[in-house]
Structures are given as C-alpha cells and as structure tokens.
Amino acid sequence: MTTAPPTLRITRLGGRIGAVVEGVRLGGELAPSIVAEIRAAALAHKVIFFRDQEHLDEERHEAFGRLLGPLFAHPTVPAADGRYAFPVDSEHGDRANRWHTDVTFVPDYPAFSILRAITIPPYGGNTVWANTATAYALLPEPLRALADGLRAIHTNEFDYAAVRPEADAAQLARFREVFAAVRFRTEHPVVRVHPETGERSLVLGNFVQRFAGIRARDSQLLFELFQGHIERPENTVRWQWRAGDVAMWDNRATQHYAVDDSDGHHRSLRRITVAGEVPVAPDGGESRLLEPAAMPGR
Numbered sequence: 690m691t692t693a694p695p696t697l698r699i700t701r702l703g704g705r706i707g708a709v710v711e712g713v714r715l716g717g718e719l720a721p722s723i724v725a726e727i728r729a730a731a732l733a734h735k736v737i738f739f740r741d742q743e744h745l746d747e748e749r750h751e752a753f754g755r756l757l758g759p760l761f762a763h764p765t766v767p768a769a770d771g772r773y774a775f776p777v778d779s780e781h782g783d784r785a786n787r788w789h790t791d792v793t794f795v796p797d798y799p800a801f802s803i804l805r806a807i808t809i810p811p812y813g814g815n816t817v818w819a820n821t822a823t824a825y826a827l828l829p830e831p832l833r834a835l836a837d838g839l840r841a842i843h844t845n846e847f848d849y850a851a852v853r854p855e856a857d858a859a860q861l862a863r864f865r866e867v868f869a870a871v872r873f874r875t876e877h878p879v880v881r882v883h884p885e886t887g888e889r890s891l892v893l894g895n896f897v898q899r900f901a902g903i904r905a906r907d908s909q910l911l912f913e914l915f916q917g918h919i920e921r922p923e924n925t926v927r928w929q930w931r932a933g934d935v936a937m938w939d940n941r942a943t944q945h946y947a948v949d950d951s952d953g954h955h956r957s958l959r960r961i962t963v964a965g966e967v968p969v970a971p972d973g974g975e976s977r978l979l980e981p982a983a984m985p986g987r
C-alpha cells in the first residue's frame with residue numbers, strides 16, 4: 690500500500706496550537722485524501738486557518754462540513770441560512786468574549802467547528818484559541834490526578850446580565866428567548882479521552898456552573914485553578930481575521946475567546962459544527978444529560 694504525498698502546505702503559528710493551511714480551495718468536492726489531511730492537521734494543531742476562501746457560501750460551507758461528519762444543529766439558536774449555519778453577528782449582541790468550548794451544555798457537543806468570516810471590523814475582533822490537551826498534559830501529576838476524578842455541570846443558563854452588564858434590553862431578551870429558551874444541564878467529566886487521538890483534555894469553560902458534589906465556593910476555586918492553565922498565553926494562538934478566512938478547530942481539545950475590542954464596528958461570521966461523541970472519562974464514565982429529560986428533536 691502506498692501513501693499519497695501530502696498536498697497541503699502547513700505552517701505552524703505557535704508551539705502548542707495553531708497552523709495555517711495553504712493549497713486548498715474548501716468545498717464539498719474535495720478528494721478523500723485531502724479531507725484526511727485536513728482532518729489530521731486539525732487534530733494535530735487543534736485550530737487551523739485557511740485564507741482566501743471567499744468563494745464559500747452557506748451551501749458550500751455546509752458541504753465542506755459534511756465531508757468531516759454529520760452536521761450538528763444548535764439546540765436553541767435557529768440557523769442563519771440553510772439548516773446549520775450558526776450566526777455570529779455583533780448586531781445581535783453576539784460577543785463571545787468568554788473562554789468556552791462550543792455547546793458543552795449538551796452531552797455530545799460538536800467535534801469540529803468551522804467558522805467563516807464575512808464582515809470583519811477595520812481593527813480588533815480577533816479570536817484566541819487555547820489547547821485543552823496541553824493544558825492537561827502540562828499539569829503537575831497530582832493536579833492531573835485530581836482533575837481525572839472530577840465531574841462538572843455545564844448549562845446554557847448562565848447569568849448573561851452579570852457577564853455582559855452593558856447589554857441592552859433587546860440583547861437580554863434575545864439571550865432569554867432564543868439562546869436559553871430551553872434550559873440544558875449536562876454533567877461532563879472534567880477530563881475526557883479524545884476518541885480520535887487518545888489524548889486527555891480538560892472540559893471546562895464558560896458553561897460550567899459548578900463541580901458535581903462540591904460546594905459553590907470550592908467549585909469556583911477549582912474552576913479557576915484548572916481554567917487558568919488553559920488560558921495561559923503560551924497555551925494559545927491569536928488570529929487576526931480577514932474577510933474570506935476560515936478557522937476550523939477541534940472543539941474536543943480547545944477553548945476559544947472572541948476579543949471584543951472593535952468598538953461599534955460590524956463583525957459577522959458563520960459557523961458550521963460537525964457532530965461529536967459523548968465524552969468518556971479516563972475511568973470510562975460518560976457524560977450525561979441532566980435536563981431536559983431527553984434531547985429535543987432527536
């Protein structure tokens with residue numbers, strides 16, 4: 690059996706996370722060998738960036754996503770266009786300037802997120818990604834052992850007004866009536882074993898409410914302890930967007946943060962997510978949905 694030589698050019702951006710991928714025009718008709726290279730690059734570098742993909746529209750963006758697996762529809766926010774495109778738009782008050790992994794308030798949160806830039810402000814509005822696998826691997830051994838045994842409860846019903854005190858009434862209403870229309874609570878292991886790479890990574894971020902069986906004050910201290918290792922600058926990469934850029938990340942091994950520093954300038958992107966697996970802890974325990982009783986629409 691022979692292996693085809695790689696056709697993509699991959700340039701690393703940081704020591705722990707991030708690479709630029711050149712030599713591919715994204716869409717739904719890529720050869721399986723190219724898709725395999727893209728997938729391998731995303732698994733290795735955690736987030737990969739493609740410039741100059743202006744030819745993508747909603748349909749082609751979705752078609753590219755489908756090459757990586759079945760698509761995942763957001764459980765509460767309606768699609769911007771087509772069936773799956775999640776809108777990220779500053780005019781809706783969408784400013785994800787909180788460290789998070791996408792949709793961790795459900796058990797089988799997305800495996801990959803693929804974000805396409807449409808309108809980018811003249812300055813600011815960068816996104817930062819962090820590697821949650823290196824954050825775990827570089828912990829001292831006693832802290833890895835502590836994390837291995839913890840479980841945390843994630844919910845979409847966080848205190849939006851406390852996180853965004855400057856939000857206006859329309860933005861608060863949109864959060865309550867759309868994003869948090871159905872309350873989800875899911876218990877995840879704090880450490881999951883990646884189904885493709887076997888790496889362990891930390892499962893935390895903004896949707897965490899508390900740790901299972903641990904009171905609020907101790908939960909907060911534990912959260913800050915582990916989350917702080919994820920957010921360290923050495924563990925991150927920062928991307929300065931241009932219109933037509935695409936970022937694709939392994940949502941099972943990263944968190945990200947959208948820097949809210951472009952003043953009132955418009956910023957609009959579209960996100961497609963690829964279905965993920967229910968996380969499995971090092972001891973084999975799985976994540977479980979606490980609320981509602983079953984995933985709606987499944």
Ligand SMILES: [Fe+2]
Binds near residue numbers: 789791
């Ligand atoms: Fe996000």
